[in-house]
Amino acid sequence: MAVNEHFYCMCPTKGSLGSADQKRLASHKAALLEGAKWDVGRIITIRFLNGAPELQQRVRKVAEEWTKLANLTFNFRTSGPTDIRIAFNQGNGSWSYLGKICLQIPEDQPTMNYGWLTPDSPDDELRRVVLHEFGHALGLIHEHQNPKGGGIEWNRDAVIRDLSGPPNNWDEATIENNMFSQYTGVTATGVDPTSIMMYPIPLAWTLDGTSAGLNGELSERDKRFIAENYPK
Numbered sequence: 001m002a003v004n005e006h007f008y009c010m011c012p013t014k015g016s017l018g019s020a021d022q023k024r025l026a027s028h029k030a031a032l033l034e035g036a037k038w039d040v041g042r043i044i045t046i047r048f049l050n051g052a053p054e055l056q057q058r059v060r061k062v063a064e065e066w067t068k069l070a071n072l073t074f075n076f077r078t079s080g081p082t083d084i085r086i087a088f089n090q091g092n093g094s095w096s097y098l099g100k101i102c103l104q105i106p107e108d109q110p111t112m113n114y115g116w117l118t119p120d121s122p123d124d125e126l127r128r129v130v131l132h133e134f135g136h137a138l139g140l141i142h143e144h145q146n147p148k149g150g151g152i153e154w155n156r157d158a159v160i161r162d163l164s165g166p167p168n169n170w171d172e173a174t175i176e177n178n179m180f181s182q183y184t185g186v187t188a189t190g191v192d193p194t195s196i197m198m199y200p201i202p203l204a205w206t207l208d209g210t211s212a213g214l215n216g217e218l219s220e221r222d223k224r225f226i227a228e229n230y231p232k
Helices: 019-026 053-063 099-104 123-137 156-164 172-180 220-229
Strands: 043-048 073-076 084-087 094-096 112-114
Touching: 043 053, 053 073, 053 123, 094 123, 099 123, 112 123, 156 172
Parallel strands: 043 073, 043 084, 084 112
Antiparallel strands: 094 112
């Protein structure tokens, strides 16, 4: 598969935040974004804004696997104010706000989107995407931006060329935020190349031999890390 045929998750952090909050978040991005971590034991309310009922049920079933590991409860509702709001807006990418940043997003707006999942999506693709986006919803950032990895020597021109074209069509600011930004203020272990939060990174995108595949399951380190940070 050619590099630019991959869909990549976009991780927004600003939304409707004020300038002071934006500056605070810029210094707290991490493997687990400390400022976005939920209180242990929190009941997180969730509702779907659209999508076929059978697709909603498939997403819910996969998402709840995180609560087998973390001391958190997902309370899916059909109406009323909720913490997380899920849309299936095609063409808008797949993304989620990090952790409790979603609490700052207006109630009429989604805080998570599945822009390429449909009722016809195969189980392995749906599973990979939902586990990844709900990892973000618990406060996890992309693993390649984990500062304990020492940084990646990127072939910036190749990354920008591939991600600025279809199917992602990202502008350079989005590429900078999701690919090249380094994070501080971390709760993190060493970089886990098998993490569900790791982007697929082709060799053509790096100058130091770094690469990663398309991970579809929680790694053992994912499981330990989330259990340690949300202990039961």
